[in-house]
Amino acid sequence: MYRLHGVPDWGSQVIRMALAETGVPFRFVAHDPQAGGLKTPGFLALNPHGKVPVLEMSEGPVFETAAILLALIDAHGIIGPKAGEDGRARFLIWLVFVANQLHPAVMTLIHPERAAGPDHARAVAEGAAAQVRAGLAHLEALAGAEGGPWWMGAAQPSAISLFALMLMRWAAAFPAYPDLAVPAADFPALARLARAIEARPAIAAVLAAEGVEPTAFSAPRVG
Template identity: 40%
Template sequence: MESLRLHYAPDNASLCVRLALEFTAMPYATTLVDRANAGQRDPEYLALNPAGLIPTLETPHGPVFETGAILLWLADQRPGKLFPAADAPDRGQALSWLFWMANTLHPTLRTLFHPERFLPAAPSSLRHAARYRIAEHLDLLEAEWSPDHVLQMCYLAPMLRWPALYGGPTEWFDLSHWPRLHLFAQVFEAMPAVRRAAAAEGLGSTPFSYPHPADPPEGRPC
């Protein structure tokens, strides 16, 4: 396959895709999207991703956008490696959790980080509600989710990192309150593919279990 190109910003949703790419060992290149200067709204970028969001993955068959869609596309290139194949008995359960992450956990995090976009009149109230909902979501994961599939892990791990760093005061969040998720984060971040992705974005040696602000070699998180 021809090389892929990931349009990314440091410590953004594109991190989920970079992690998956490292696990596939597929060749890929990256292009920084300068979010600090609204690079995601440039006409050239909108031609690839009309939603003006990050990430976008350029493929030999055209661009793919939306984090969950990109992850599934990558899984289809390596059937059974990152995610159950189409005819696998556990495919349905795996899809359920993947779409729950995409449709429930990820949007709740967005309301934590950018409440003014969703409720301009009372952003602090929405942020408070988002913290409560995130804790509920993590309670569910702690009780029910098993880290069986790489694709789910690549999506979830960054979302366990971000509440400790972004979205106003972060004292409310401590991943160790969810011991199974904390253990997952420790095991996952020790994997070679994960270490490569973390190094590429300046995330440090404990990016998910004990996160620190990113110090990327290019761009900056925002």
């Protein structure tokens, strides 16, 4: 059985949702970062960077969110096209965009002091907020397009939509400067997608298990 190493309401949430939607059995192993749980020799043997998520699969521990999502797709499909299936290249483009551009921009919005120290945090956060809004505008166009890709649609969650929704939650709820928050309501097609995906039993169960409000993506509790 897969073992997912994570921290509730941290970045492991997207993998937990992906596993739940894929329908494969897994065990969630919760770690306590405050108690140093991500820096123990045992955990560093799974991920030398000391970060979650890590998914233990038959080939060994897999880390980096996009790599885990792709490994799950290659094994099971469901949340994205497998190699050789129609639309795989376009899917990869946007998955890598979310992982490489949107994810770091959201992290900088939350921790702007990490980039250039506390004296420059406000300017860094303002730049990050603009990057987040630009990134979400691209995803909004995909989600709102007539005949758009299924992986940004409400009928079936995908690795991309789940990843993007988790990042939207962070950008709305946890920015270092509350006035730079990016609410889902500013992106109507993404907000509709958020409401549809939150309503799915598998997703609602993950949110409840993580102690997160049921409107985690469409209207997260701020702070």
